[in-house]
Amino acid sequence: MADVSSDNDGRVPSQSPSSIRVISLNCWGLKFISKYRKERLAEIGRQLANASPTPEIVGLQECWTQEDFREICAATKHILPHAKFYWSGFFGGGLAILSKWPIEESSMYRYPLNGRPAAFYRGDWYVGKGVACARIRYGVGKKDVIEVFCTHLHAPYEREPNDSYLCHRTAQAWEIAKLMRHAAERGHAVLGLGDFNMLPLSLAHRLIEAHSPVRDVWRIVNPLSAVGAAEDVVEKARGLPTPTAAQCLDLHGATCDSVFNTWRWSKAMQKDLRRGRDTTIDPETLDVRAKRLDYIFFYAPPATSGAEWNVQDVQVGMTMRHPTLRCSLSDHFSIETTLSRSPTATTPADDQTPTPQTTEQNEMIHPLPQKTYTEILTLITHYTQRENRQRRMRLTHFAIEILIAISCLIAVWFSTRNYVSFILMLLSTLGLSVGVLDGLMGGLFVASEVRALKEFEFEVRSAWERAGGLDG
Structure with missing residues (x-):
């Protein structure tokens, strides 16, 4: 099951815990690209x-290499003896889950919509982003099971609503919400961990909380926390003063772009740091860029075994520096929470038949506002039109390159000079190669993407219909 074995692998816990400590961290561990990768991940x-x-449960993102994963496991094997590295795509999804308790089942679910192969310089499509799933038995009770979902949604390369990948990230949020809802319907506790690349209360955030019963633990504890960086339009609209660097961490859960993070410093400050000249950041410094992109979502089923779960606390962690390099351990900070379990007034039997629930309760879906469904469907329509245009352009380019290649081959027959023949053959070969790639992307990838968009559209329309927004 796990990629790392341990002496007590598969051993059932001797008792149920009264609390669970959870950490989620984007490690920024891309091989050959991330600076000081090996040293940072070891730390x-x-x-x-x-x-x-x-x-007791840790979810990692951007832990790309087996070498780094095994080193982390070796350091934590005394507290997290069970671990799973998840494989996906050409280069791996960069996801890993570590646990104090046995991982009974695991799977890797790859998102149907996940970037474009033409954007090779971004890599989202090639790494095969998806959801790392693990079923963990943490106690002796029949229902003492928690299903963990660790993910890294598509990166936002432009600001919403002008992000050309917004439709992909929205569809990914929909997919992980379904997985978490299905786990909750099985009567299990649910954890959703990861770098979701979204702002609080954004479309993707609202989708997750509407189409699954999980809740953002940070907003449970800090319901008035920021909904973006101070420079973002959505946060400016609240009319609040710019928070200090300390407030961004303590009150708003900013895990990314903090002035405390050395990887967000200016090139001059980073250069000074490499030369041994550190910079002390005043906690009262105003921070206009810090924002929260990393989340822990949690759901606990209604108490059926004499106990109920609550969010005890939540913090931003991993803010320390590397002891010798003095750089931050990642370009993200971690988000950490403690979930506590307290006894309830009654203690029904573990196998007691649950009280019948309504269809809405069983589905665990909270309808979105009507305009939100319209927003999603409009987004799908516009993106589908864009991709159909791309498909026509790529297939047209493929056809043109075939004609050019044939023309070059014919011209070679009539050429009396070798260097002219060479140039014609070179143009034919290079042009046809690029044309074939465009043809494959237009004919295969875009067609597959459009079909996935149709499935997404069907699900959204069905949800809208259940919410009473469409005529039967």
Whole structure:
């Protein structure tokens, strides 16, 4: 099951815990690209091993290599003996889950909509982003099971609503919401961890909380926290003063672009740091860029075994520096929470038949506002039109390159000079190669993408119909 074995692998817990400590961190561990990758991820492992409170479940993103994963596992094996590295795409999804308790089942669900192969310089399509799923038995009770979903949604390369990948990220949020809802319907506790690349209360955020019963633990504890960076339009609209760097961490859960993070410093400050000249950041410095992109979502089923779960606390963590390099351990900080379990007034039997629920309760879906469904469908329509245009352009380019290649081959027959023949053959070969790639992307990839968009559209329309927004 797990990629890392342990002496007590598969052993059933001897008792049910009263609390669970959870950590989610984007490690920024891309091979050959991320600076000081090996040193930083090794230190991340050491920090996890010595963290207080001790973590029992950890979700990692951008942990791309087996080497880094194994080093983290070696450092944490005394507290997190069960671990799974998830494989996906050409280069791997970069996802891993570590646990104190046995991982009974695991799977990797790849998102149907996940970037475009033409954007090879971005890589989202090639890494095969998806959801790492793990079913963990944490106690002795029949229902003492928690299903963990760790993900990294498509990166926003432009600001919403002008992000050309917004439709992909919205569809991904829809997919992980379905997975978490299905887990909840099985009567299990649910954890959704990861770098969701979305702002609080954005479309993707609202989708997740509407189409699954999970809730954003940060907003449970801090319901008035920021809905974006101070420079973002959505946050400016609230009319609140720009928060300090300390407030961004303590009140708003900013895990990304904090002035405390050395990877967000200016090139001059980073250069000074490499030369041994550190910079002290005043906690009262106003921070206009810091925002929250990393989340922990949680759901606990109604108490059926004499106990109920609550969010005890939530913090931004992993803000320390590397002890010798003095750089931040990642370009993100972690988000951490403690989930506590307290006894309820009554203690029904573990196998007691649950009280019948309404269809809406069983589906665990909270209808979105009518305009939100319209917004999603409009987004799908516009993106589908864009991709159909791209498909026609790519197939047209393919046809033109075939004609050019044939023309070049014919011209070679009539050429009396070798260098002219060489140039014609070179143009024919290079042009046809590019044309074939465009033809494959237009004929195969875009067609597959459009079909996935149709499935997404059907699901949204069905949800809208159940919410009473469409005539039967």
